Amino acid sequence: MFRYIIATKIVAPRLKIRYDDNEQTCYDCNEECLIIGNDFCGDDCGFMRHLREVHGYTDADRYSLALWTLLHEIGHYNTIDYAEDDLIARAICGLASREEALKDLKLQDIYFNIENEWEATEWAIEWINSHKRITKILNWIVR
DSSP states (O other): OHHHHHHHHHHOTTOEEEEOTTSOSEEETTTTEEEEOTTTTSOOTTHHHHHHHTSOOTTGGGSOHHHHHHHHHHHHHHHTTTOOOOHHHHHHHHHSOHHHHHHOHHHHHHHHTSHHHHHHHHHHHHHHHHOHHHHHHHHHHHO
């Protein structure tokens, strides 16, 4: 976990971080902190596919899921003031089991296309594009 904290502090020094093995990795907008959970490097549920196919970021696989996860969650921290949430889309996605979501690309896209999810991912892409050298180092740290 220490490596994730180091990487996060390099990108967002003021962002609070909390480890909780009872939670999923997420940005908690109420506490304004990144929660590193027990699923940190688990299944991406279509996130990497979405990066490549929908966002059009063909170099997505150059970087680890761990780095993308951190940058996406930091993206929430940086975009929370202007990105809207879609509670209806979240509720629809929440009705499906994880197994169903893993098989259903349309359901994955519904979730990842929610405006605040989209904007957090776009922020991560822009950060990588603007910080190529440090991205390589961070990728090595979190692998």
